[in-house]
Amino acid sequence: xxxxxxxxxxxxxxxxxxxxxxxxxxxxxxxxxxxxxxxxxxxxxxxxxxxxxxxxxxxxxxxxxxxxxxxxxxxxxxxxxxxxxxxxxxxxxxxxxxxxxxxxxxxxxxxxxxxxxxxxxxxxxxxxxxxxxxxxxxxxxxxxxxxxxxxxxxxxxxxxxxxxxxxxxxxxxxxxxxxxxxxxxxxxxxxxxxxxxxxxxxxxxxxxxxxxxxxxxxxxxxxxxxxxxxxxxxxxxxxxxxxxxxxxxxxxxxxxxxxxxxxxxxxxxxxxxxxxxxxxxxxxxxxxxxxxxxxxxxxxxxxxxxxxxxxxxxxxxxxxxxxxxxxxxxxxxxxxxxxxxxxxxxxxxxxxxxxxxxxxxxxxxxxxxxxxxxxxxxxxxxx
Ligand SMILES: Cc1cc2nc3c(=O)[nH]c(=O)nc-3n(C[C@H](O)[C@H](O)[C@H](O)COP(=O)(O)OP(=O)(O)OC[C@H]3O[C@@H](n4cnc5c(N)ncnc54)[C@H](O)[C@@H]3O)c2cc1C
Numbered sequence: 110x111x112x113x114x115x116x117x118x119x120x121x122x123x124x125x126x127x128x129x130x131x132x133x134x135x136x137x138x139x140x141x142x143x144x145x146x147x148x149x150x151x152x153x154x155x156x157x158x159x160x161x162x163x164x165x166x167x168x169x170x171x172x173x174x175x176x177x178x179x180x181x182x183x184x185x186x187x188x189x190x191x192x193x194x195x196x197x198x199x200x201x202x203x204x205x206x207x208x209x210x211x212x213x214x215x216x217x218x219x220x221x222x223x224x225x226x227x228x229x230x231x232x233x234x235x236x237x238x239x240x241x242x243x244x245x246x247x248x249x250x251x252x253x254x255x256x257x258x259x260x261x262x263x264x265x266x267x268x269x270x271x272x273x274x275x276x277x278x279x280x281x282x283x284x285x286x287x288x289x290x291x292x293x294x295x296x297x298x299x300x301x302x303x304x305x306x307x308x309x310x311x312x313x314x315x316x317x318x319x320x321x322x323x324x325x326x327x328x329x330x331x332x333x334x335x336x337x338x339x340x341x342x343x344x345x346x347x348x349x350x351x352x353x354x355x356x357x358x359x360x361x362x363x364x365x366x367x368x369x370x371x372x373x374x375x376x377x378x379x380x381x382x383x384x385x386x387x388x389x390x391x392x393x394x395x396x397x398x399x400x401x402x403x404x405x406x407x408x409x410x411x412x413x414x415x416x417x418x419x420x421x422x423x424x425x426x427x428x429x430x431x432x433x434x435x436x437x438x439x440x441x442x443x444x445x446x447x448x449x450x451x452x453x454x455x456x457x458x459x460x461x462x463x464x465x466x467x468x469x470x471x472x473x474x475x476x477x478x479x480x481x482x483x484x485x486x487x488x489x490x491x492x
Contacts (some may be wrong), residue, residue: 120186131194139195143198144435145462153197155200161199169184191362192366200234203235206354207351208228208386235279248348253282254288256286260333261332266284269324270313271423275478280300281338282301295349299336300338307330308326318451367403374437378440381441389436392436414480416478434462441455
């Protein structure tokens with residue numbers, strides 16, 4: 110990917126806007142809500158995210174007819190500048206980057222009209238209801254059921270690891286709508302309002318001590334019959350399209366923040382004296398090289414539709430970030446092993462990055478995809 114002169118002008122525009130906007134009431138939000146810190150200052154980040162929306166900085170990657178139309182290069186630039194400015198983590202990511210593009214591809218015109226504008230304006234937040242206690246990597250094992258009752262689907266079952274369900278207004282739910290069906294057949298992709306009596310959200314405490322994800326129980330929850338994306342029973346195809354987004358371009362923003370993490374660690378290494386330790390210097394230089402490689406691979410492959418490349422990228426960035434958390438513990442030495450009243454940013458990064466090789470498809474699953482599709486090896490036997 111090459112950036113043109115016009116792209117660089119766009120970069121200057123983004124930079125100027127962010128610098129001018131992260132002032133006043135938003136100044137103290139810089140750096141808030143990063144990985145492992147999603148609990149931080151949600152209401153203020155929501156206000157900031159609506160401010161971004163009002164200025165036209167949301168849904169950049171959607172097609173122009175839905176209010177987007179930015180080239181991939183400009184999306185990269187936006188996310189790089191966003192990270193450079195230390196702007197707060199956005200609260201709209203699931204709706205904007207996962208559901209929005211899925212709806213644009215598979216939704217009806219009525220669904221576009223009803224659901225896309227509030228996603229873009231950040232007035233409705235979404236969560237993703239895929240995983241269940243018996244259906245994580247093996248997603249086709251989904252057991253949550255939905256049946257039609259008059260004009261409504263009635264949903265019963267349990268989801269788990271549902272990020273941000275406690276603040277979401279809506280959930281896209283993969284549910285079995287054809288009784289007796291198995292595996293990927295007979296599933297539907299339903300859009301379900303979260304604020305109703307049939308839904309209970311129970312937080313799960315994570316390694317970091319906070320609760321970014323939840324269990325979600327559906328006990329006769331209802332949604333309109335029309336709120337099915339694609340044909341009833343054909344939800345697997347739609348669900349897989351969302352997964353492809355999760356493993357691909359949606360990670361742009363996250364990766365852009367890695368440079369900032371590395372810069373902060375280099376600064377810490379200078380302050381602690383670790384920067385003069387030959388072994389740590391070697392590791393820091395390797396981290397820098399590794400990030401250059403991740404960025405080069407991302408720029409080279411983003412926007413493509415090869416699932417193998419998305420799997421390679423997922424493994425590269427998640428392993429790199431996890432290793433950075435480990436390196437931070439080495440740079441900061443023994444004191445980093447003890448939490449004071451609360452975890453510090455490095456401890457939080459170290460602990461949270463354990464999750465990055467699990468969500469969005471674990472490393473093992475990504476390597477299975479690479480082995481099967483890129484190397485032509487036979488599919489693994491289910492144990
Ligand atoms: C921070 C975080 C946020 C998440 N957010 C969401 C969310 O918002 N919505 C949602 O629906 N889900 C979410 N998830 C769930 C995530 O998608 C699952 O955790 C993931 O798919 C793995 O499923 P599992 O946890 O059931 O593990 P399992 O599938 O039980 O896997 C356990 C272990 O076995 C390995 N394994 C499994 N199958 C194979 C195989 N065939 N070959 C080799 N190894 C295998 C796995 O790699 C893993 O190491 C989130 C997870 C995390 C950690």
